[in-house]
Amino acid sequence: MVRPLQLLIYFLLFLLLSGCYRTRSSKGGGDLSRLMENRLVNPADVELPAGYKAEVVATGLTFPTDVAFDAQGQVYAIEAGYSYGEEFLEPKLLRIGPDGSKTTIATGAINGPWTGINFHDNAFYVAEGGQKEGGKILKITSDGTITTLLQNLPTFGDHHTNSPAIGPDGNLYFSTGTATNSGVVGPDNYDMGWLKRKPDFHDIPCQDITLTGQNFTSKAAETGEVKTTGPYLPYGTPATAQQVIQGALPCSGAVFRVSLEGSNLELVAWGLRNPYGLTFAPDGQLYVTENGYDDRGSRPVWGTGDYLWRIQTGQWYGWPDFAGGLAFNGDRFKVPGETAPQPLLASHPATPPRPVASLGVHSSSNGLDFSTAAAFGHVGEAFIAQFGDMAPNVGKVLAPVGFKVVRVNVENGAVTDFAKNKGKEHAPASALATGGLERPVAVKFSPDGTALYIVDFGIMQNTGDKTIPLKGTGVIWKITRTAL
């Protein structure tokens, strides 16, 4: 029997412990990361389930984003050549020696970031982000020759051309992220850097859409002039009710396939904000990770997770009017203290499905791969690298989100942590002053499936008005099972 006084104390505790969100400051991993030129690296600081061990494969990488294995199982890595924070470098394909040595195989143009690589039939296929010249799909042979298979992809903006994956049909699948957070160009894109370079760039729908006519006002960063901007339009261009925006291919926020020669571009799916990781499950089904909305810009959206999707050909997945299959209506996804985002489209191309799994808000759930070997365990589960929040730039969080590797049961959506840092609190290693994981951006199993490689981008700090990535702090980790 609960007594009245006990009940009262429970309620007071309940209210106290729930806290007041609005009065609390952001304490995300982006806020807490420390800029350590000499990053500590110590596998003993990585917490793993019983029976697994971590090793260091390579250190000192600058913005690594993916690994690949050639026919002999030799490890290769790519360095992106671009990072948020407007850090432009030459992207590189590196061969990683058994001793962690790095040999440059190919050097790309300053048009990064290189976001993903796959090896197939004696060649590497790379997705080039396209910050300067637009996105590209590249083929690189073992002598370092780079051939452009596809170019002029519309990814000059917030998100890039991502993740080449070879499908069971022999085609190359890749994705394009959206130009903006939620469809409207604004000062946040100026802060990102690209609006200065591409003042007319905006999102492109994959088929004709009709707008509700919502407009958004903001002050231009350089002049202070008030600009009125509609969705899918250049900054400062207003929309009208029932205005039709012509669809085009290639478009924003979509998954495509092309032949391995770069011909016959086809749309696979669209309405995805930033479909970062693409991988085929052992049964041939395509899965995609999507980075969800941020609390930033002219149309901020609050409380939407990142998602794992099972991709159906021809499907629209809801961006910019749904998150995780839920429509923007009423107060849903309202930033505390502000007005809720309302639909931009007068009618929707389809009702989006529900995701396979919902992942942490701002976790930046990126590269993924499926376990296929009993020797490693968790066969059939998807392992996902979570880069971690970029708070406060993407919105406020009460604690670091991401900065780890999770596994997902794709049958029921259950999410379980697999690799994260030791310690009382969860955080990137630099915040904990330990030698563990910083920002896992990709995971890939070795060809025999017995080792999981984690690509750790390195240290990145977010200060609200700036993003500061630290060169030379990237690490490649390897996880194996020590006992069966």
Add this chain to the structure above:
Amino acid sequence: MIKYLLYSSIVLLLIACGTAKRGEPAYAPLATTEPAVVQGKVVFDTFCHKCHPGGEAGLGPAINNKPLPGFLIRFQVRNGLGVMPAFSDKTISDSDLDVLVAYLKTLRKAKEDKPAQAP
């Protein structure tokens, strides 16, 4: 009255000091023999995980280290609190809420040392 205040102070102190980490990889895997707990994890991961990843803090506060009784968990889920939205019985059915509470109570206790070797 003094006894309750003392209890409350102790509870608050424990909360302030206690880690919210539970289950894998820091501890032994969550016991999954009870169907309600298994189903509860699916409900949690569908509706709660994104703001409270694994029950730890994220967009919202940690819930693994809060000693809330079941009836208050139900109240908060149904009514929301602060910026947390309410979940009606159309979104989370009564039976799903039952297994969610069972899961959260089990998760809270999932601090057994993990075995040295793989299970």
